[in-house]
Amino acid sequence: MSSSSVPAYLGDEDLTQETRDLISSLPKEKGWLVSEMYQYQGRWNTQALLQGILICQKRFEAKDSDIILVTNPKSGTTWLKALVFALLNRHKFPVSSSGNHPLLVTNPHLLVPFLEGVYYESPDSDFSGLPSPRLMNTHISHLSLPESVKSSSCKIVYCCRNPKDMFVSLWHFGKKLAPEETAAYPIEKAVEAFCEGKFIGGPFWDHILEYWYASRENPNKVLFVTYEDLKKQTGTEMKRIAEFLGCGFIEEEEVREIVKLCSFESLSNLEVNRHGKLPNGMETKTFFRKGEIGGWRDTLSESLAAEIDRTIEEKFHGSGLIFSS
Protein backbone atom coordinates (compact mmCIF):
# COMPACT_ATOMS: atom_id res chain seq x y z
CA MET A 1 0.00 0.00 0.00
CA SER A 2 1.52 3.30 -0.94
CA SER A 3 -1.18 5.80 -1.92
CA SER A 4 -1.19 8.98 0.17
CA SER A 5 -4.96 8.65 0.74
CA VAL A 6 -4.31 5.48 2.71
CA PRO A 7 -4.53 5.81 6.52
CA ALA A 8 -1.10 6.38 8.06
CA TYR A 9 -1.16 3.18 10.12
CA LEU A 10 -1.23 1.02 7.00
CA GLY A 11 1.88 2.61 5.53
CA ASP A 12 5.56 2.02 6.22
CA GLU A 13 7.09 5.25 4.96
CA ASP A 14 8.18 6.73 8.29
CA LEU A 15 9.92 3.77 9.88
CA THR A 16 13.18 4.47 11.68
CA GLN A 17 16.27 2.34 11.04
CA GLU A 18 15.91 0.98 14.59
CA THR A 19 12.39 -0.26 13.85
CA ARG A 20 13.49 -1.73 10.53
CA ASP A 21 16.33 -3.59 12.27
CA LEU A 22 14.04 -4.98 14.95
CA ILE A 23 11.35 -5.89 12.44
CA SER A 24 13.83 -7.89 10.39
CA SER A 25 14.21 -10.31 13.32
CA LEU A 26 10.50 -10.70 14.13
CA PRO A 27 8.09 -13.43 13.02
CA LYS A 28 5.97 -12.17 10.14
CA GLU A 29 2.73 -13.18 8.45
CA LYS A 30 0.76 -11.94 5.51
CA GLY A 31 -1.62 -9.30 6.86
CA TRP A 32 -5.23 -8.76 5.91
CA LEU A 33 -4.94 -5.17 4.71
CA VAL A 34 -1.18 -4.87 4.60
CA SER A 35 1.25 -7.24 2.96
CA GLU A 36 3.12 -7.98 6.19
CA MET A 37 2.33 -7.83 9.88
CA TYR A 38 4.81 -8.60 12.63
CA GLN A 39 4.66 -10.35 15.97
CA TYR A 40 6.21 -8.40 18.82
CA GLN A 41 5.90 -9.53 22.45
CA GLY A 42 3.23 -11.97 21.37
CA ARG A 43 0.96 -9.58 19.44
CA TRP A 44 0.53 -9.04 15.71
CA ASN A 45 0.68 -5.49 14.38
CA THR A 46 1.34 -3.42 11.31
CA GLN A 47 4.82 -1.93 11.03
CA ALA A 48 3.48 1.56 11.74
CA LEU A 49 1.63 0.62 14.93
CA LEU A 50 4.58 -1.49 16.01
CA GLN A 51 6.87 1.52 15.70
CA GLY A 52 4.37 3.54 17.76
CA ILE A 53 4.41 0.86 20.47
CA LEU A 54 8.22 0.75 20.55
CA ILE A 55 8.48 4.53 20.94
CA CYS A 56 5.73 4.52 23.55
CA GLN A 57 7.54 1.83 25.56
CA LYS A 58 10.73 3.85 25.40
CA ARG A 59 9.44 7.39 25.97
CA PHE A 60 6.09 7.45 27.72
CA GLU A 61 6.39 8.57 31.34
CA ALA A 62 3.16 7.96 33.20
CA LYS A 63 2.07 10.28 35.99
CA ASP A 64 0.20 9.03 39.05
CA SER A 65 -2.84 11.05 37.99
CA ASP A 66 -2.98 9.64 34.42
CA ILE A 67 -5.98 7.70 33.17
CA ILE A 68 -5.42 5.19 30.41
CA LEU A 69 -8.28 3.59 28.49
CA VAL A 70 -7.36 0.21 27.08
CA THR A 71 -9.27 -1.85 24.52
CA ASN A 72 -8.86 -4.39 21.78
CA PRO A 73 -9.68 -2.70 18.46
CA LYS A 74 -13.47 -2.42 17.87
CA SER A 75 -14.41 -3.06 21.47
CA GLY A 76 -15.91 0.32 22.30
CA THR A 77 -12.87 2.63 22.30
CA THR A 78 -14.65 5.62 20.74
CA TRP A 79 -17.60 5.35 23.13
CA LEU A 80 -15.41 4.94 26.23
CA LYS A 81 -13.32 7.94 25.17
CA ALA A 82 -16.45 10.06 24.86
CA LEU A 83 -17.93 8.92 28.20
CA VAL A 84 -14.77 9.39 30.25
CA PHE A 85 -13.90 12.69 28.55
CA ALA A 86 -17.38 14.05 29.34
CA LEU A 87 -17.18 12.72 32.89
CA LEU A 88 -13.78 14.24 33.70
CA ASN A 89 -14.67 17.56 32.10
CA ARG A 90 -18.21 17.87 33.45
CA HIS A 91 -17.42 21.05 35.39
CA LYS A 92 -15.33 22.70 32.67
CA PHE A 93 -17.80 21.69 29.94
CA PRO A 94 -21.23 21.12 31.53
CA VAL A 95 -23.31 18.98 29.21
CA SER A 96 -26.44 20.85 30.23
CA SER A 97 -25.18 24.20 28.95
CA SER A 98 -25.25 22.38 25.63
CA GLY A 99 -24.56 23.84 22.24
CA ASN A 100 -20.84 24.15 22.77
CA HIS A 101 -19.68 20.89 24.30
CA PRO A 102 -16.40 19.73 22.65
CA LEU A 103 -17.96 16.34 21.82
CA LEU A 104 -20.54 18.08 19.65
CA VAL A 105 -17.88 19.45 17.32
CA THR A 106 -14.89 17.14 17.78
CA ASN A 107 -14.51 13.41 17.20
CA PRO A 108 -13.63 11.58 20.47
CA HIS A 109 -10.36 10.36 18.94
CA LEU A 110 -9.17 13.95 18.70
CA LEU A 111 -10.05 14.68 22.32
CA VAL A 112 -8.34 11.60 23.73
CA PRO A 113 -4.99 10.75 22.13
CA PHE A 114 -4.18 7.21 20.96
CA LEU A 115 -0.70 6.65 22.44
CA GLU A 116 0.94 4.37 19.87
CA GLY A 117 -0.77 6.23 17.01
CA VAL A 118 0.46 9.63 18.17
CA TYR A 119 3.97 8.28 18.77
CA TYR A 120 4.01 6.85 15.25
CA GLU A 121 2.84 10.15 13.75
CA SER A 122 5.03 12.37 16.00
CA PRO A 123 7.79 10.42 17.77
CA ASP A 124 8.75 13.46 19.89
CA SER A 125 5.31 13.86 21.47
CA ASP A 126 5.46 14.14 25.25
CA PHE A 127 1.78 14.63 26.16
CA SER A 128 2.80 17.27 28.72
CA GLY A 129 0.34 19.73 27.19
CA LEU A 130 -2.65 17.65 28.21
CA PRO A 131 -4.67 18.99 31.14
CA SER A 132 -4.51 16.97 34.37
CA PRO A 133 -5.68 14.28 34.78
CA ARG A 134 -4.29 13.29 31.41
CA LEU A 135 -6.65 10.99 29.53
CA MET A 136 -5.20 8.73 26.84
CA ASN A 137 -5.94 5.41 25.15
CA THR A 138 -4.01 2.46 23.85
CA HIS A 139 -4.45 -1.05 22.44
CA ILE A 140 -1.12 -2.18 23.97
CA SER A 141 -1.29 -5.50 25.85
CA HIS A 142 -0.72 -5.53 29.62
CA LEU A 143 2.55 -7.36 29.13
CA SER A 144 3.86 -4.65 26.79
CA LEU A 145 2.74 -1.54 28.68
CA PRO A 146 5.48 1.04 29.28
CA GLU A 147 7.16 0.34 32.62
CA SER A 148 5.98 3.62 34.15
CA VAL A 149 2.34 2.73 33.52
CA LYS A 150 2.77 -0.38 35.67
CA SER A 151 4.93 1.21 38.38
CA SER A 152 3.00 4.48 38.80
CA SER A 153 -0.40 4.84 40.44
CA CYS A 154 -2.06 5.77 37.14
CA LYS A 155 -5.44 4.16 36.51
CA ILE A 156 -6.44 1.83 33.70
CA VAL A 157 -10.01 1.38 32.47
CA TYR A 158 -10.22 -1.73 30.28
CA CYS A 159 -13.23 -2.30 28.04
CA CYS A 160 -13.80 -5.71 26.50
CA ARG A 161 -16.44 -6.83 24.00
CA ASN A 162 -17.97 -10.15 22.96
CA PRO A 163 -15.34 -11.49 20.52
CA LYS A 164 -17.93 -12.32 17.82
CA ASP A 165 -19.15 -8.71 17.76
CA MET A 166 -15.59 -7.45 17.97
CA PHE A 167 -14.55 -9.59 15.00
CA VAL A 168 -17.56 -8.53 12.92
CA SER A 169 -16.95 -4.88 13.74
CA LEU A 170 -13.31 -5.22 12.71
CA TRP A 171 -14.30 -7.08 9.55
CA HIS A 172 -16.55 -4.24 8.37
CA PHE A 173 -14.08 -1.59 9.51
CA GLY A 174 -11.25 -3.18 7.51
CA LYS A 175 -13.43 -3.35 4.41
CA LYS A 176 -14.11 0.37 4.66
CA LEU A 177 -10.48 1.16 5.40
CA ALA A 178 -9.09 -0.70 2.42
CA PRO A 179 -11.88 -1.84 0.03
CA GLU A 180 -9.53 -3.05 -2.68
CA GLU A 181 -7.23 -5.05 -0.41
CA THR A 182 -10.11 -6.80 1.35
CA ALA A 183 -12.26 -7.58 -1.70
CA ALA A 184 -10.63 -10.92 -2.37
CA TYR A 185 -10.20 -11.96 1.27
CA PRO A 186 -12.92 -14.41 2.35
CA ILE A 187 -14.48 -14.11 5.77
CA GLU A 188 -13.73 -17.81 6.41
CA LYS A 189 -10.02 -17.04 6.17
CA ALA A 190 -10.39 -14.01 8.45
CA VAL A 191 -12.24 -16.03 11.12
CA GLU A 192 -9.57 -18.73 10.96
CA ALA A 193 -6.78 -16.16 11.37
CA PHE A 194 -8.72 -14.44 14.19
CA CYS A 195 -9.15 -17.75 16.06
CA GLU A 196 -5.49 -18.65 15.54
CA GLY A 197 -4.60 -15.28 17.01
CA LYS A 198 -2.86 -14.20 13.80
CA PHE A 199 -4.99 -11.15 13.18
CA ILE A 200 -4.30 -7.44 13.72
CA GLY A 201 -3.82 -6.91 17.46
CA GLY A 202 -4.28 -10.63 18.15
CA PRO A 203 -4.34 -12.95 19.94
CA PHE A 204 -7.35 -11.16 21.38
CA TRP A 205 -7.82 -13.65 24.26
CA ASP A 206 -4.33 -12.95 25.69
CA HIS A 207 -5.12 -9.26 25.65
CA ILE A 208 -8.42 -9.75 27.46
CA LEU A 209 -7.12 -12.32 29.94
CA GLU A 210 -4.06 -10.26 30.88
CA TYR A 211 -6.24 -7.29 31.85
CA TRP A 212 -8.90 -9.54 33.40
CA TYR A 213 -6.39 -11.06 35.81
CA ALA A 214 -4.69 -7.68 36.40
CA SER A 215 -8.07 -6.23 37.41
CA ARG A 216 -8.67 -9.09 39.83
CA GLU A 217 -5.18 -8.82 41.33
CA ASN A 218 -5.22 -5.04 41.58
CA PRO A 219 -8.79 -3.72 41.45
CA ASN A 220 -7.69 -0.19 42.40
CA LYS A 221 -5.40 -0.05 39.38
CA VAL A 222 -7.39 -1.77 36.62
CA LEU A 223 -11.15 -1.51 36.17
CA PHE A 224 -12.66 -4.12 33.84
CA VAL A 225 -15.84 -3.11 32.03
CA THR A 226 -17.63 -4.64 29.08
CA TYR A 227 -19.27 -3.12 26.02
CA GLU A 228 -22.35 -5.20 26.76
CA ASP A 229 -22.75 -3.88 30.33
CA LEU A 230 -22.14 -0.36 29.08
CA LYS A 231 -24.88 -0.84 26.54
CA LYS A 232 -27.36 -2.43 28.97
CA GLN A 233 -26.80 -0.06 31.89
CA THR A 234 -24.71 2.86 30.72
CA GLY A 235 -25.46 5.09 33.72
CA THR A 236 -24.62 2.41 36.28
CA GLU A 237 -21.36 1.55 34.54
CA MET A 238 -20.46 5.20 34.21
CA LYS A 239 -20.93 5.69 37.94
CA ARG A 240 -18.69 2.64 38.55
CA ILE A 241 -16.03 4.22 36.33
CA ALA A 242 -16.47 7.57 38.11
CA GLU A 243 -16.05 5.95 41.52
CA PHE A 244 -12.97 4.04 40.36
CA LEU A 245 -11.44 7.27 39.05
CA GLY A 246 -12.29 9.14 42.24
CA CYS A 247 -14.47 11.66 40.44
CA GLY A 248 -16.56 12.48 43.50
CA PHE A 249 -20.30 12.92 43.63
CA ILE A 250 -22.21 13.17 40.36
CA GLU A 251 -25.81 14.33 40.10
CA GLU A 252 -28.16 11.76 38.52
CA GLU A 253 -29.15 14.43 36.03
CA GLU A 254 -25.50 14.86 34.98
CA VAL A 255 -25.18 11.10 34.49
CA ARG A 256 -28.29 11.05 32.29
CA GLU A 257 -27.02 13.98 30.22
CA ILE A 258 -23.60 12.42 29.64
CA VAL A 259 -25.13 9.06 28.73
CA LYS A 260 -27.40 10.79 26.21
CA LEU A 261 -24.65 12.95 24.70
CA CYS A 262 -22.38 9.91 24.26
CA SER A 263 -25.05 7.54 22.96
CA PHE A 264 -24.57 5.95 19.55
CA GLU A 265 -27.60 7.84 18.20
CA SER A 266 -26.27 11.18 19.36
CA LEU A 267 -22.59 10.87 18.41
CA SER A 268 -23.07 9.05 15.11
CA ASN A 269 -25.45 11.73 13.82
CA LEU A 270 -23.17 14.68 14.47
CA GLU A 271 -21.76 16.40 11.42
CA VAL A 272 -18.19 15.95 12.68
CA ASN A 273 -18.71 12.17 12.94
CA ARG A 274 -20.47 11.86 9.61
CA HIS A 275 -18.15 13.77 7.33
CA GLY A 276 -14.92 14.44 9.19
CA LYS A 277 -11.47 12.89 8.74
CA LEU A 278 -8.77 12.30 11.37
CA PRO A 279 -5.27 13.63 10.63
CA ASN A 280 -4.15 10.01 10.09
CA GLY A 281 -6.53 9.74 7.12
CA MET A 282 -9.30 7.70 8.75
CA GLU A 283 -12.85 8.91 8.16
CA THR A 284 -14.65 9.60 11.45
CA LYS A 285 -17.79 7.80 10.24
CA THR A 286 -15.90 4.48 10.13
CA PHE A 287 -15.94 4.44 13.95
CA PHE A 288 -19.75 4.31 14.00
CA ARG A 289 -21.54 1.41 12.33
CA LYS A 290 -24.38 -0.31 14.24
CA GLY A 291 -23.42 0.06 17.88
CA GLU A 292 -25.39 -3.04 18.94
CA ILE A 293 -25.00 -6.18 21.00
CA GLY A 294 -25.27 -9.41 19.00
CA GLY A 295 -25.05 -7.73 15.59
CA TRP A 296 -22.66 -10.56 14.57
CA ARG A 297 -25.72 -12.59 13.56
CA ASP A 298 -26.07 -10.48 10.40
CA THR A 299 -22.56 -11.32 9.22
CA LEU A 300 -21.43 -14.69 10.63
CA SER A 301 -22.82 -18.00 9.43
CA GLU A 302 -23.66 -20.58 12.10
CA SER A 303 -20.46 -22.49 11.45
CA LEU A 304 -18.23 -19.40 11.66
CA ALA A 305 -19.92 -18.31 14.88
CA ALA A 306 -19.38 -21.83 16.23
CA GLU A 307 -15.70 -21.65 15.31
CA ILE A 308 -15.27 -18.47 17.37
CA ASP A 309 -17.36 -19.96 20.21
CA ARG A 310 -15.06 -23.00 20.34
CA THR A 311 -12.05 -20.71 20.63
CA ILE A 312 -13.73 -18.68 23.36
CA GLU A 313 -14.56 -21.86 25.28
CA GLU A 314 -11.03 -23.21 24.92
CA LYS A 315 -9.22 -19.99 25.84
CA PHE A 316 -11.46 -18.54 28.55
CA HIS A 317 -12.50 -21.77 30.25
CA GLY A 318 -11.77 -21.53 33.99
CA SER A 319 -11.03 -17.81 33.90
CA GLY A 320 -14.39 -16.81 35.36
CA LEU A 321 -14.95 -14.48 32.45
CA ILE A 322 -18.23 -14.96 30.63
CA PHE A 323 -19.23 -13.04 27.52
CA SER A 324 -22.81 -11.94 27.18
CA SER A 325 -24.25 -11.66 23.70
Ligand SMILES: Nc1ncnc2c1ncn2[C@@H]1O[C@H](COP(=O)(O)O)[C@@H](OP(=O)(O)O)[C@H]1O
Ligand atom coordinates in the same frame (compact mmCIF):
# COMPACT_ATOMS: atom_id res chain seq x y z
N1 LIG B 1 -21.52 5.78 21.31
C1 LIG B 1 -21.46 4.50 21.00
N2 LIG B 1 -22.28 3.62 21.59
C2 LIG B 1 -22.26 2.30 21.29
N3 LIG B 1 -21.43 1.77 20.36
C3 LIG B 1 -20.58 2.61 19.72
C4 LIG B 1 -20.56 4.00 20.01
N4 LIG B 1 -19.62 4.57 19.22
C5 LIG B 1 -19.11 3.61 18.46
N5 LIG B 1 -19.68 2.42 18.76
C6 LIG B 1 -19.41 1.11 18.14
O1 LIG B 1 -18.16 0.62 18.63
C7 LIG B 1 -17.50 -0.10 17.58
C8 LIG B 1 -16.19 0.59 17.25
O2 LIG B 1 -15.29 0.28 18.26
P1 LIG B 1 -13.98 1.16 18.48
O3 LIG B 1 -14.44 2.49 18.96
O4 LIG B 1 -13.23 0.39 19.52
O5 LIG B 1 -13.28 1.27 17.20
C9 LIG B 1 -18.45 -0.09 16.41
O6 LIG B 1 -19.26 -1.25 16.58
P2 LIG B 1 -20.06 -1.96 15.40
O7 LIG B 1 -19.13 -2.07 14.23
O8 LIG B 1 -20.47 -3.29 15.93
O9 LIG B 1 -21.23 -1.09 15.13
C10 LIG B 1 -19.23 1.18 16.64
O10 LIG B 1 -20.45 1.26 15.96
Ligand SMILES: C[C@]12CC[C@@H]3c4ccc(OS(=O)(=O)O)cc4CC[C@H]3[C@@H]1CC[C@@H]2O
Ligand atom coordinates in the same frame (compact mmCIF):
# COMPACT_ATOMS: atom_id res chain seq x y z
C1 LIG C 1 -6.32 -0.45 15.69
C2 LIG C 1 -7.30 0.21 14.72
C3 LIG C 1 -8.29 -0.82 14.23
C4 LIG C 1 -7.60 -1.83 13.31
C5 LIG C 1 -6.89 -1.12 12.15
C6 LIG C 1 -6.25 -2.09 11.19
C7 LIG C 1 -6.95 -3.22 10.80
C8 LIG C 1 -6.38 -4.12 9.93
C9 LIG C 1 -5.12 -3.88 9.40
O1 LIG C 1 -4.56 -4.72 8.49
S1 LIG C 1 -3.69 -6.03 8.85
O2 LIG C 1 -2.61 -5.65 9.76
O3 LIG C 1 -4.60 -6.99 9.46
O4 LIG C 1 -3.19 -6.48 7.56
C10 LIG C 1 -4.45 -2.74 9.75
C11 LIG C 1 -5.00 -1.85 10.62
C12 LIG C 1 -4.22 -0.63 10.96
C13 LIG C 1 -5.06 0.43 11.59
C14 LIG C 1 -5.85 -0.18 12.74
C15 LIG C 1 -6.60 0.86 13.56
C16 LIG C 1 -5.82 1.97 14.24
C17 LIG C 1 -6.79 2.46 15.34
C18 LIG C 1 -7.92 1.44 15.38
O5 LIG C 1 -8.46 1.23 16.64
